[in-house]
Amino acid sequence: MRLRTFLCVAALAGLAASSAHAQARPLRPGDAGLLSRGATVEEHIAEAVAKRLTRLSPSVRCGPLGIDVPPGMLVTGITLLPAHGPADYFLLLPQMCNYLAWFRQDPERYDPDACTDAECSKLAASAALALATVSHESYHVLGYRLEKQVECYGMQSIWYVATSLGASVAEGQRIAAYYWRTTYARRQQTTPTYWSADCRDGGKYDLRPASHGWRS
Numbered sequence: 457m458r459l460r461t462f463l464c465v466a467a468l469a470g471l472a473a474s475s476a477h478a479q480a481r482p483l484r485p486g487d488a489g490l491l492s493r494g495a496t497v498e499e500h501i502a503e504a505v506a507k508r509l510t511r512l513s514p515s516v517r518c519g520p521l522g523i524d525v526p527p528g529m530l531v532t533g534i535t536l537l538p539a540h541g542p543a544d545y546f547l548l549l550p551q552m553c554n555y556l557a558w559f560r561q562d563p564e565r566y567d568p569d570a571c572t573d574a575e576c577s578k579l580a581a582s583a584a585l586a587l588a589t590v591s592h593e594s595y596h597v598l599g600y601r602l603e604k605q606v607e608c609y610g611m612q613s614i615w616y617v618a619t620s621l622g623a624s625v626a627e628g629q630r631i632a633a634y635y636w637r638t639t640y641a642r643r644q645q646t647t648p649t650y651w652s653a654d655c656r657d658g659g660k661y662d663l664r665p666a667s668h669g670w671r672s
């Protein structure tokens with residue numbers, strides 16, 4: 457079977473830095489160990505969000521992504537799409553799962569607009585990337601394959617992931633706006649296949665063209 461893998465990739469330099477689910481069917485033999493163990497608390501969090509976003513029940517595991525990463529790049533998640541049907545699972549870089557758990561404990565700590573120093577902004581950027589990775593991979597689970605479309609849709613769903621983890625809608629929108637003007641904006645130069653000029657209010661990839669509340 458021809459297997460295609462889809463990643464969430466960021467440029468390192470660009471960064472401010474037993475389950476109740478059905479058993480996922482490993483698409484790579486190397487993923488069997490991860491998928492056969494029960495989900496951790498962080499993985500349950502990501503699964504619950506992905507389930508609500510997709511209305512499917514993908515398993516999510518934090519662990520080795522099983523790929524070679526180009527120098528200078530950070531791959532934060534991977535979805536393997538089978539030739540037919542939706543993906544059963546996606547994998548997240550363990551540090552992304554840590555940020556999901558930390559965010560859930562204290563969402564306000566990761567509000568970028570409340571930051572007054574670089575260290576705080578770096579934490580907020582990493583948390584935003586973790587939220588964006590869950591929504592990005594969820595759109596792959598829904599079957600979308602074009603990275604620039606998936607990244608744009610995922611960016612517009614950051615607020616949803618944030619509010620699912622306890623943030624207010626207003627903070628979720630601030631995080632999405634922050635991601636949009638930092639990590640997303642840098643993609644034009646650093647990871648251009650994940651960027652599109654059509655990812656804008658009223659653009660081809662605007663999920664809610666009737667609304668002008670861009671990014672949410």
Ligand SMILES: [Zn+2]
Nearest residue numbers: 462463464603
């Ligand atoms: Zn992707």
